Structure formats: C-alpha cells, structure tokens
Amino acid sequence: MEVHGAPEISQSVLDTGEAVPTAKADSYALGASLFISATGWRAVAYPDDASREEQRQAVVEGPHRPVNVPGVLGKLIEHMLSPAPDDRPTLAEVCDAFRAEL
Structure with missing residues (x-):
C-alpha cells in the first residue's frame, strides 16, 4: 500500500x-x-x-514531481498538492472547479 497522505499527516x-x-x-x-x-x-x-516509514519521510521531505498535467486539471492538482495546508483549495472549491469544466 502506498502513502498518499499530506506532508503534515505523514509528519504527525x-x-x-x-x-x-x-x-x-x-x-x-x-x-x-x-x-x-x-x-x-x-x-x-x-x-x-x-x-511505509520511508514513504512518509519522502512525502514530508519531498521534492514533489512537477505537475505536467495540462489545463485546468493540472493547475488544480498543483494547488491541491501545495505543501502549505492553508494554500490548498477546499473540497467544495475542487468540486466547483470540476463543475465549471463539465
């Protein structure tokens, strides 16, 4: 199983x-x-x-791969992967972004 948790969760x-x-x-x-x-x-x-410990350490220390996904999805993913929790969109904002593109 892979760790997909946020850096602050992995650090905790x-x-x-x-x-x-x-x-x-x-x-x-x-x-x-x-x-x-x-x-x-x-x-x-x-x-x-x-x-799992090595995976969590990698998530905490980075670096993250560049988000080379085109368009709105790429920008949204980059925003969601921000290392600073307060810089990430809310899930409501994520849903709004998806709705706007459908």
Missing part, C-alpha cells in the same frame, strides 16, 4: 504514530490520487519497495 505519524485527518489533508490526498491517475507516477518519488 512519524512523530507520534497518530494522525488527525483534516479537510486540507483530504484535498492533498485527492490531488495526489488525481496526479497518479493522470500521469501514472506518484507525486513524490520513492522506491517501489520502500517501507
């Missing part, structure tokens, strides 16, 4: 063994899922056989 798990989910972390996780769906690559590079 590394530090305390626990995580408190947030809507901003959900936005990141959805962005990471969209990224891998659109590109076939994880947003953060780590070996396929990396342990």
